[in-house]
Amino acid sequence: MSRYIVRRLAFAALLVIVVSSASMILARLAPGDYVDLSLPPEASAEAKAQARARLGLDRSIGAQYLEWLGAAIRLDFGRSFLYDRPVRELIPGRAANTAVLALTALAVATLVGLPLGVVSGSRRGPLSGTIRFISLVLLSMPPLLTSLFLVFVAARTGWFPIGGIGESVLDRLHHLVVPAMAIGLPLAAVLERLQAQAMGEVIGAPFVLAALARGVTRSRVVWHSALKPSLRHVAAVYGLIVGSLLSGSFVVEVITAWPGLGSLMLDALRARDIYLVTGCAGTGALFLACGTLFSDLALGVVDPRASERVQEAA
Amino acid sequence: MSSRIGAAVLGIAIATAVAAPFLAPHAPGDHADRLLNAPPTVPHLRDDSGAWHAPFIYPWQLVNQLEQRYEQDRSKRVPLAWLSNGRLVASSDDAQAPLMLLGADSFGRDVFSRVLFGARLSLGLAAVAALGAMLLGSAIGAAAGYIGGVWDDVLMRTTDFVMVLPAIYVALALRAVLPLVLPPRTLFAMLAGIFAVVGAPFIARGVRAIVRSERRLDYASAAEALGASDARLLTRHLLPATRGFVVVQITLLVPAFIVAEATLSYVGLGFPDPIASWGTMLHDASSNLRVFADFPWLLSPAVAMFLVVFSLNLVLQQAGAPVVYNERS
Numbered sequence: 003m004s005r006y007i008v009r010r011l012a013f014a015a016l017l018v019i020v021v022s023s024a025s026m027i028l029a030r031l032a033p034g035d036y037v038d039l040s041l042p043p044e045a046s047a048e049a050k051a052q053a054r055a056r057l058g059l060d061r062s063i064g065a066q067y068l069e070w071l072g073a074a075i076r077l078d079f080g081r082s083f084l085y086d087r088p089v090r091e092l093i094p095g096r097a098a099n100t101a102v103l104a105l106t107a108l109a110v111a112t113l114v115g116l117p118l119g120v121v122s123g124s125r126r127g128p129l130s131g132t133i134r135f136i137s138l139v140l141l142s143m144p145p146l147l148t149s150l151f152l153v154f155v156a157a158r159t160g161w162f163p164i165g166g167i168g169e170s171v172l173d174r175l176h177h178l179v180v181p182a183m184a185i186g187l188p189l190a191a192v193l194e195r196l197q198a199q200a201m202g203e204v205i206g207a208p209f210v211l212a213a214l215a216r217g218v219t220r221s222r223v224v225w226h227s228a229l230k231p232s233l234r235h236v237a238a239v240y241g242l243i244v245g246s247l248l249s250g251s252f253v254v255e256v257i258t259a260w261p262g263l264g265s266l267m268l269d270a271l272r273a274r275d276i277y278l279v280t281g282c283a284g285t286g287a288l289f290l291a292c293g294t295l296f297s298d299l300a301l302g303v304v305d306p307r308a309s310e311r312v313q314e315a316a
Numbered sequence: 317m318s319s320r321i322g323a324a325v326l327g328i329a330i331a332t333a334v335a336a337p338f339l340a341p342h343a344p345g346d347h348a349d350r351l352l353n354a355p356p357t358v359p360h361l362r363d364d365s366g367a368w369h370a371p372f373i374y375p376w377q378l379v380n381q382l383e384q385r386y387e388q389d390r391s392k393r394v395p396l397a398w399l400s401n402g403r404l405v406a407s408s409d410d411a412q413a414p415l416m417l418l419g420a421d422s423f424g425r426d427v428f429s430r431v432l433f434g435a436r437l438s439l440g441l442a443a444v445a446a447l448g449a450m451l452l453g454s455a456i457g458a459a460a461g462y463i464g465g466v467w468d469d470v471l472m473r474t475t476d477f478v479m480v481l482p483a484i485y486v487a488l489a490l491r492a493v494l495p496l497v498l499p500p501r502t503l504f505a506m507l508a509g510i511f512a513v514v515g516a517p518f519i520a521r522g523v524r525a526i527v528r529s530e531r532r533l534d535y536a537s538a539a540e541a542l543g544a545s546d547a548r549l550l551t552r553h554l555l556p557a558t559r560g561f562v563v564v565q566i567t568l569l570v571p572a573f574i575v576a577e578a579t580l581s582y583v584g585l586g587f588p589d590p591i592a593s594w595g596t597m598l599h600d601a602s603s604n605l606r607v608f609a610d611f612p613w614l615l616s617p618a619v620a621m622f623l624v625v626f627s628l629n630l631v632l633q634q635a636g637a638p639v640v641y642n643e644r645s
Contacts, residue, residue, distance in 0.1 A: 017480065025489055033495045138633060142626035144575045146582065150598070150618050157608035249482040253579055257602070267485075268583055271492045279492075283485070290480065 010298055014291030022284035026070060029276040030063050036083045036274045057083055070277070079284075080277030084270065089281035092266070097285050099167060100255070100262035103181055104247040104289075110186030111193055111243075116236065118190075119197025123232075124205055124224045133194065140191035145250035149184035149257045156180055165259035181258045185250040189243065193236055200235035204228045230304070237297065237304045244293025248286055322630030329624050333435035340429035341406040341415045344592040347424040351376060353384045353604075353611050354420040356428075357413075364390055371396045375413030384610075419613035421597070422604055430592040431616050437593040439624070441508055442573035446566045448512030453519025454562065458550055460520065461527030472524065475517035483514045487576055490514075491585050500591055507586065511576060515569045519562060526558045567632050571625040578621060594621050 037053045054060040058069075070080060079089040118137075122130040143151065156162040168177035204210065205228060213223045252264035259265075267282035269275075332339055348354075359371045372395045374388040394413040398405050407415040418427040460471040478486065490510045498506065530536055531554060539553050574594070580586035581595025582602065589596055594617035601607045601614035608615075 017477075020477070021481070028489050028493050032493045138629055139626065142571070142622055142629050144625075146575055146579055147618050147622055150615060154608045154612065154615065245480065245482040249484045252482070252484055252488075253582075256583055268488075271488065272584070283489070286482070286485065290482070294480065 007299075010295050014295055017291045018284055018287045021287035022074075022280050023067070023071075025283035026067060026276060026280040027063060029271070029274065029279040030066065032274060034274060035059050036276075039274055040083070070280070079281045082270070082275055082278040082281075084273045084275040084278060089277050092278065093263070093281050093285050096261060096263050096266045096282075097289075099260065100248075100251055100264065101289070103178065103185070103251050103255070103260060103262060104244075106178055106182040107185035107189065107247060107250070108243065110182055111189035114186070115190035115193030116197050119194040119236075120201055120224065120229065120232075122194065123198030123201025124228070130198075134198070137191040137194045140187050141195070143188055144253075145184050145188060146253045146257070148187055149181065149254045152180045152184050153258060167261060181251075181254045181260050184254045184258070185247060188250070189246065192239075192243075196235050196239065197232065200232040201228065204232040207231075234301065234304045237301045240300060241294040241297035244290055244297070247293075248289060318630045319633070322627035325623055325627035326631065329435060329620075329627070330439065332432055333439050336429075336432040336436055338402065339404050340426070340432045341403060341417075342410075342426040342429040344425070344430050344433040345590060346426065346429075348414050348420065349424050350378065351386075351414070351416070351420045351424045353422055353614075354386050354416060354424070355611075356419040356613055357407075357416050359396065359415075359417075363393060369393065369395070373407060373413060373415060375409075418616045419611070421600055421614055423600075427597070427613055427616055430597055431594070431620050434592040434594045434597055434617060435620065437504075437587065437591065438574055438577055438595065438621070441504060441511075441577050441593075442570045444504075445508040445511035445515065445573045446569045448508055449515030449519055449569055450562055450566055452512050453516035453565075454523050454555065454558065456516060457520035457523025457558075458527055458555060461524035462531065462546070462550055462554070464528075468524070471520070475520050478514070479517045479521075483572070484576065484579060486514050487511065487580065488585065491580060496585075497588070500587065503587060507577065507580070511573045514576075515573070518569070519565050522561045522565065523555075523558045526561060527554045530554050530557045564632070567628055571628050574621060574624065578617075594618075 035054070036057065037050050037059060041050060041053060051060070058066060061069075073080065077090065079093075081087065082089050082092055085092055118133050122133040122137075140148075152162075153164050156164050162179045163177050164180060166177060168174040201224075205224075207228075210223055210228055213227050214220070218227070248264070251260075251262060252268075254260065255262040255264040256268060263282055263285060267279060267286070270278035270282060354376045357373045357376065359373055360369075361371060362368055363372075372393045374390055375392055375394055376386040377389045379385050379387045392413070394407055394409050396405050396415065397408040400406065405415065407413050414426065416426045416428060418431065421427055421430070456471055456475065460468045487510050490513065491507070494506055527550075536549065536553055539549050544553070577586055577593060578595035578598060581593055582599050584599060586599075587593045587596050589600060597617040598615070601611075601617075604611065604614070
């Protein structure tokens with residue numbers, strides 16, 4: 003087990019390093035730089051050259067990358083051109099906002115999707131049919147459409163505020179509703195469908211029939227005996243879900259003006275603020291790495307065979 | 317049953333996209349400067365006195381310039397002109413009372429016509445990108461599965477890596493490397509290429525697994541024993557076995573690509589404004605804060621997108637395709 007964890011940790015570290023290095027190099031390779039975009043077009047070539055020298059954009063990609071890498075090891079991730087502040091100070095607040103949003107969305111998805119999946123997977127009839135249909139509708143509404151729809155509803159009814167994150171704790175929760183639902187509901191549909199499928203398979207297993215034959219009540223069989231073995235399908239995709247939470251939060255942050263990592267990265271990309279782009283990408287990769295690590299361990303708990311399998315494959 | 321409805325809606329969507337120049341009352345760039353954000357013009361059959369007429373519309377009259385509020389001018393009936401100027405239907409007085417079935421956008425352009433023309437770009441891009449992902453993914457998968465060894469390791473580890481990353485960020489990063497302003501055709505090709513790269517790993521993994529297992533079967537050995545070359549064995553025998561898998565994957569990728577185009581255009585990194593795509597239309601709509609409360613028709617591209625993705629899902633569901641965890645969207 004410990005070897006397995008070490009391997010996963012190594013992969014996590016590799017992920018963060020490769021993603022931040024790649025985004026640094028890609029951002030630097032992009033045509034046009036911060037100086038071109040921020041100085042007025044009539045600025046003289048001298049002024050531009052001076053600005054480049056000041057920001058360190060006059061050096062080669064290789065030299066700049068090595069210097070960044072050297073500083074990054076000492077946890078200095080450079081200075082944002084756009085905000086004129088160290089990247090290290092800009093990221094934590096935004097990252098916390100994204101984490102709050104993503105975790106709330108995950109909670110919504112799990113609390114709504116899993117129980118409904120157990121219900122629709124373990125019985126037939128109109129209730130299951132309705133759940134299935136709603137899931138299919140939500141599956142066809144990625145966060146882009148869900149958030150537009152929810153913002154539309156919120157603007158019409160005035161039930162929920164849109165934009166910003168609010169002041170007090172209660173106000174924050176109120177602001178969280180629209181963005182968290184926009185990411186959470188499509189995910190809930192995915193989990194519902196997966197759980198229903200897994201439940202259907204487990205219900206057909208001989209041990210379920212045996213339990214029923216011995217007189218255990220139906221609801222106890224479904225919610226107790228059959229639930230745990232059916233959970234491993236969902237546990238297996240939790241690692242992938244982190245990726246889609248980040249993807250979803252990007253769109254939703256832009257549409258609902260939630261000040262998170264995604265909208266910060268978009269601003270940085272547009273302005274060619276290379277250190278900030280790199281910082282955002284690296285933090286995102288860190289989230290991703292933690293998420294995959296966590297889901298690998300969770301899968302090991304729900305399905306002990308999985309960690310051995312992964313170990314063999316790795 | 318539901319899969320038939322899905323297939324029908326899809327068919328209609330594709331047909332309207334192809335026939336857009338005939339079905340749309342206006343060209344995507346036509347704009348009526350008097351009618352910024354005007355509401356939809358609804359065709360009527362009866363006038364106020366209760367008399368029946370051939371379909372006609374009432375022109376919009378601006379009542380409040382600042383709030384952009386309009387009222388119907390019930391005194392004038394403008395009949396519709398059918399099959400004139402190579403269009404199915406248009407207003408007989410296009411200059412004064414244009415037919416705008418889904419209202420006008422903030423430039424006074426006909427939203428209905430732009431949704432139809434946008435479908436060409438959005439659906440076309442998704443289709444071309446899915447084709448590209450299929451070619452690229454099959455090539456990678458076939459190479460990895462057939463050659464095996466180090467190549468297999470390198471290719472599969474790379475695809476694993478790309479699959480772990482959130483797709484929209486990969487697309488964003490690749491898009492950001494290209495110049496911000498590009499001619500539309502180049503942009504179309506570049507975006508299709510980016511989406512193909514992002515989608516290819518999902519196809520490559522499955523194709524590799526199928527090629528590997530099929531290769532061990534008797535028919536493959538027989539073909540090899542009969543002297544079939546590697547290329548022949550692959551293209552005539554092994555790759556056809558992946559057909560079913562690839563078709564399902566493509567139906568999963570197409571909706572993801574439609575949404576990806578919309579997302580990129582929405583944040584301003586996709587197609588630029590005068591071009592009509594569903595994403596640029598949403599981008600334009602989002603620039604106006606009153607869209608949600610006062611001009612909901614500007615969100616029609618979102619509805620169109622939902623209908624297409626939903627009908628694709630209906631078709632897939634009925635075809636018994638497994639619920640594949642679809643991270644790409």
